[in-house]
Amino acid sequence: MTKREANSWRLIRDEIVRRINERDWQPGDMIPNETDLAIEFECGRTTVNRALRELASEGIVIRKRKAGTRVALNPAHKAVFSIPVIREEVESSGASYRHSLLTAEQRHRPTFLAGAFRVADDTPLLYTETIHFSDNQPFIFEERYTSLEAVPTLGDMDHEAISVNEWLLQNAPYTGGEMSFFALKSDQKLAHAFGIAEGEALFATERSTWCEDQHITHVRLVYKPGYRMRAST
CATH class of the missing domain: 1.10.10.10 (Winged helix-like DNA-binding domain superfamily/Winged helix DNA-binding domain)
Structure with a gap:
């Protein structure tokens, strides 16, 4: 170099x-x-x-x-995950993609996210719920809080033309993030979204991203029943 x-x-x-x-x-x-x-x-x-x-x-x-x-004498080994564009993930499997925005409204951060999404209590956030479809079948149910201080132009985007997931990856560069993986039981909302019975097991991820010291977004993605995540090294 x-x-x-x-x-x-x-x-x-x-x-x-x-x-x-x-x-x-x-x-x-x-x-x-x-x-x-x-x-x-x-x-x-x-x-x-x-x-x-x-x-x-x-x-x-x-x-x-x-x-x-x-x-370091014993360097730590870490897995690094890139954030996928959900549309590209679906289309790479040969399926057709579309998304449906269910909710878009301004909210403050809920108390239960205080540790995971470190923004001030009065930070204006855009809360969105989106269903991503693969071949017209529900694939991912997305719940997201995004800081309008970090991304003030988010409110001007065309939600019909592009998903918040893809728009943020194009317009909100990040320098760090945290991700967790877990199983949950479907509640009434998730059961309705996927057309399944309440209490059925689902796979979910939560992710928060930030740029320098400013947190951008916190998102929970819940995947269709039977989804299996694969990673390579």
């Missing part, structure tokens, strides 16, 4: 990972300090700091105040 190419924290992060993987820096080694790295990559210290913070959060390096940064 040339110095000119190293003009963003992501490129710097990737270069540090390359050097660690190729054993230029061994496990336990101290790596150059932020000032020296900033000089090498011809960027500001804040850019280097951002790259090192990301690596520390991934368990690749260990940072200690006044003690510098070391390559």
Whole structure:
């Protein structure tokens, strides 16, 4: 990587990972300090700091105040998931896709989301409910809260032309997120959406995303009965 190419924290992060993987820096080694790295990559210290913070959060390096940064002796292994465009997921299976927006209204964050969606209590949120269809059969039931402070133009989107899922991926870049996976029993709303009996087991995911320190959205996706999620490494 040339110095000119190293003009963003992501490129710097990737270069540090390359050097660690190729054993230029061994496990336990101290790596150059932020000032020296900033000089090498011809960027500001804040850019280097951002790259090192990301690596520390991934368990690749260990940072200690006044003690510098070391390559982790036992780097953590993490699974990284990309956020799919639901339309593309459906169409890739050869099925036709459409979505139906059931609800779109402004709300404040509910109390039960306080830990998962860290926005101020008075932050204006757009609450949406959407059903995504595969070959005209309910595929995913989506419940979403999106910060109108983080994405003020969301209210202007054409909900008929594009789903909130796809619109956000095109218009609201994120730098981090959290995801959980769990099973739940269908309540009256989900039973009606999928045409099943109440109490039937369903697979669900919850995800929150943010950009820097500003949280963007929290979404719960509930999948059709029998859905199986696959991942590759």
